[in-house]
Every structure is written in structure tokens, then in C-alpha cells.
Amino acid sequence: MLNPIDTAAVIRDGGAVGRYPDQIHEAVGWWLGSCLVVTAKTSRLAVAHDGHPVSIGFADRLCQGATHAQHYACTIRYLRQRPAEELLAEAKSYEAPAAWVSTAPAASGDTVRIRLYTANGVLLDETNGLADIRNLIEQDRIPIPVNTQAQGKIKPWPPESPEEARP
Known part of the structure; x- marks a missing residue:
């Protein structure tokens, strides 16, 4: 694994949390997106962040x-900057798992938190997918697409143009 992390320390509390860039790095976002799609067996995902x-x-x-997760061809509804509550409401209407990213600035390094949710809006824990995601990352078994037809797509939401609104 390139640039490994301490999975036990970082993959916890409903997703991932760590000081950036010491404990956590952007690739962790990639890993979580891909692993969430595969462990949830979903072709839909809703994502938002706090704007930091x-x-x-x-x-x-x-x-x-998430677009590169095995054969799922996941369509990501990317809400960009939104509060977690809005993300969860949109994910519920979209019938999709969700991921919300936030950053707390600090003198010793920003703390990044990625929260992962089931399609029912339940924060992931050891019994509903988080342990499976940690194991995939720990064993360097991050899912990749099986072919180019299996690649998903990212759709900004709400759509900014009629083309983006098409399925």
C-alpha cells in the first residue's frame, strides 16, 4: 500500500478521523469511497462537505x-458544501448511503473527519460495515473497477445544467 495509515487509529467513530497530513491523507477519501460502495453493494451514493x-x-x-468500485458503476450525487442534515435528507430521498467530510482547523494540524452512513441514515459502526471497510484497507484490498463500463459518474447536485440532470 502506498502511504499506509494506522487503520485502527484512523478508521473509527463512524468513518475516518485524523490529523492532516500526519495521520490521514487524501487517498483515505478514495479508499473510503470505493470500500463504502462495495460493502454497501450500492450503485448510488450521496456526498457533501463543510466547505473547508x-x-x-x-x-x-x-x-x-466511489466511481472506481468494482462493477457497481456508482452514480455519486455530489451536493458539495451542505450541512450533514441536508446531506442525510437528500441521501434518504435518493435511497443511497452517504458520506460527509468536515475539517476542524488546529495549530497542530487540521483534523479531518469523514462520516459514513447507511442508506437509512445510520452512522456506520463495527456491525454495519465499518469493520469490513477497515479490513479492506488494512489488507490493501481497495476495490477497483473490473472494466471501463463499470466506472461510475459524479453528478453535481442540484444540477447546474439540463445535461447534468439526465440520468
Whole structure:
């Protein structure tokens, strides 16, 4: 694994949390996106962030990872900057798992938190997917697409143009 992390320390509390860039890096976003799609067996995902520049980078990588998750051809509804409550409401109407990225600035390094949710809006824990995601990352078994037809797509939401609104 390139640039490994301490999975036990970082993959916890409903997703991932760590000091950036010491404990956590943007690739963790990619890994979580891909692993969430595969463990949830979903072709839909909703993603948002708090607007912090570091959060944007992690959310973008999470979306990219989700588009590259085996054969799921996941469509990511990317809400960009939104409160977690709005993300969860949209995810519920979209019938999709969700991921919300936030960053808390600190003198010793920004703390990044990525929260992962089931399609029912329940925060992931050891019994509903988080342990499986940690194991995939720990064993360097991050899912990749089986072919180019299996690659998903990112759709900004709400759509900014009629083309983006098409399925």
C-alpha cells in the first residue's frame, strides 16, 4: 500500500478521523469511497462537505474512489458544501448511503473527519460495515473497477445544467 495509515487509529467513530497530513491523507477519501460502495453493494451514493478547502479535497477523492468500485458503476450525487442534515435528507430521498467530510482547523494540524452512513441514515459502526471497510484497507484490498463500463459518474447536485440532470 502506498502511504499506509494506522487503520485502527484512523478508521473509527463512524468513518475516518485524523490529523492532516500526519495521520490521514487524501487517498483515505478514495479508499473510503470505493470500500463504502462495495460493502454497501450500492450503485448510488450521496456526498457533501463543510466547505473547508481540506474537506473539499477529501470529498473530491472520495467521489473519485466511489466511481472506481468494482462493477457497481456508482452514480455519486455530489451536493458539495451542505450541512450533514441536508446531506442525510437528500441521501434518504435518493435511497443511497452517504458520506460527509468536515475539517476542524488546529495549530497542530487540521483534523479531518469523514462520516459514513447507511442508506437509512445510520452512522456506520463495527456491525454495519465499518469493520469490513477497515479490513479492506488494512489488507490493501481497495476495490477497483473490473472494466471501463463499470466506472461510475459524479453528478453535481442540484444540477447546474439540463445535461447534468439526465440520468
